[in-house]
Amino acid sequence: MTFRELHDDPCDNCEEMLQPYLDRELTTMERAEAEAHLDTCEYCRRRYRFEVELRRYVRQAVVEPMAPELKERLSSLRTPL
């Protein structure tokens, strides 16, 4: 079953394809379908761009450097020579 069969509204369709599209998990046909709609729909295009930025933002927001002491503790777990 294709996405089009699941949804009548092309924007609903496009929303369903957002995640697999960005994860490069769509089939060639589904991808072409999504891109054809994105070419003509500013509403969906904006939300796709937002998702790309959101993913980048989430990745950066959660970075927390490891404490140097932890690295030392991990090293101390090594098998003595």
Place this chain on the structure above:
Amino acid sequence: MGEPSPTETRQLADDARARVRFEEEALELADQVYQVARRLVGSREEAEDLMQDTYARAFRSWRSFQPGTNLRAWLLRILTNLNIDRARARQRRPQTEPLEEGDYFLYNRLAGSGGDQQPEEEERVLARLSQDGVVAALSELPHDFRDVVVLVDIGGFAYAEAAQILDIPVGTVMSRLHRGRRILKRQLAEEASDDVS
């Protein structure tokens, strides 16, 4: 038992070298493993404990690592297994089924009622989120969803690698990821509206 033969001595030396190389490579990956560990659990202390247990176990069972395969994934497999054991030991109360919305929900909420009549740059919409809000929303995700979202979106693992690490089918990774991201977006929308009020 007598003295080891020259062959045995050479084998022991090779073995020791291989172990040292393994330990060094594992330690070089510690920062990257920590980034995932930190988001799988609620606190820095828990993440540090988990890292120590993981490395202790990895160093003990280094022989079961197949050289040439993905060491970071191997370490994270140990780590996620330990984390599942810990979660079971804590016997968390059953979580209520989290609410999720569609994928456009967060943008629509953040862009507000003006929506598409007044074009807004995506970056400006995104600026309504805070880093703390993202961290909090991620930590609120139920375990099953969080494990997958963290491995794929933070750890950068492919679906198949995440499936191997968590020992679940790829289809389950996909559905948990899909739902997990949607739940996360709903939580981010809530965090953002809490900040406004």
